[in-house]
Amino acid sequence: MTDDPKTQLDRIREEIADSFDEELETQLDEDRLDELVAEGMGEGGAPTIERKLYFRELFRLQHELIRLQDWVQHKKLKVAVLFEGRDSAGKGGAIKRVTQRLNPRVCRVVALPAPTERERSQWYFQRYIPHLPAGGEIVLFDRSWYNRAGVERVMGFCTPDELEEFFRSVPDFERMLVRSGIILIKYWFSITDEEQEFRFQMRIQDPLKQWKLSPMDLQSRVHWEDYTHAKEEMLARTHTSDAPWWVVQAVDKKKARLNCIAHLLDQIPYETVPRPEIVLPERVRHADYERHPVPPEMYVPEAY
Known part of the structure; x- marks a missing residue:
């Protein structure tokens, strides 16, 4: 880095601005949808939170998530967070904001595909167990074992007996997870x-965005009332003192993200983990070191 203080300050500003770009680009993409609404779709769910406040709170909460991450690592906590809800309810957007600035080696997302033939013959919960957190890990389930109480039930992918066995088993299963030391948090958007x-x-x-619409998603419009009945029974039969459900009002996506992250932070008492001062070591130089040039044909063309 150059010794010129002004140049150093400019570079620091560029780095800070760049760190915000991912969220800004994501938000600009969402703003583009608002333009489509104005052009031809009529009125939609316009956000009710002012943009400056949204970004300020999001960055503040993400800073707290880093402190939580450090605490989880420091104390070897095991955290599993379930994100459930209707198709397009905003689960993915909330998960993205939670993980955006966290270490993927500490906080990972599990989004399992449809079960294979072999998995369908297993104990129902078996395919989820390998993905549960070890000490010092946070695992976010983008849909979970509650698929059985939702899409599998509504679309006829499980029998009534399998559904009833799920409802009998899941409180005990989650109770075992909690007794094993896993902090289990369940959100319904x-x-x-x-x-x-x-x-x-x-x-x-x-x-x-069209890739986000699967045939199963489209069927959720046809089966809206079936999904409502399934959700109501699921919440009634699986809301327990060991593993309660938390409902996120998600019509306003920005508020939903902030509320969910703030609530998640409140569920796990954490403190600042003391960090030793980091000192960048001097680069070791050798008199016989020679850097060989890279052949021009190996460079990516600079189109920008």
Whole structure:
């Protein structure tokens, strides 16, 4: 780095600005959807939180998430967070904001595909067990074993007997997880019928978002009332003192993210972990070191 103080300050500013770009780019992408609304879709779910406040609170909460991450590592805690909800309810966006600035070796996301033929023959919970956290880890489940109480039930992928066995087993299963030392937190993201339709229409209109619409997602519109009944029974039968459900009002996506992160931070008491001062060692230089040039044909063309 140059010794010129002004140049150093400019570089520092550039680095700080660049660290914010990922969230800003994501938000600009969402703003583009608002433009599509203005062009042809009529009124939609306009956010009610002022942008400056949203970013200020998001960055503050993400700083606290880093402190929580350090505490989880320091104390070898085991944290599992379940994100459930209707299709397009905003689970993915919330997960992205939680993980955005965390160490992926500490905080990882589990989003399992449809079970294989072999997995379908296993004990139902078996495929999820290898993904549970070890000491010093946070695992975020983007959908979880509650698939059985939701999509599998509604779409006929499980029998009534399998569903009933799930409801009998899951409180004991989660109780065992908690007794083993896992901090288990369950979130249900709740949106209205009208809001889901609006978000699906936005994805249909946006070629960059159409990949998010699977045939199963589209069927969720047909089966809205079936999913409502399934959700109500699921919450009633699996909301326990050991593993309670927390419902996130998610019609306003920005508020939902902030509320979810703030609540998550409140569930795990944490403190600042003392860190030793970091000193960058001097680069070792050798008189016989020679850096060989890279052949020009190996460089990526500089189109920008």
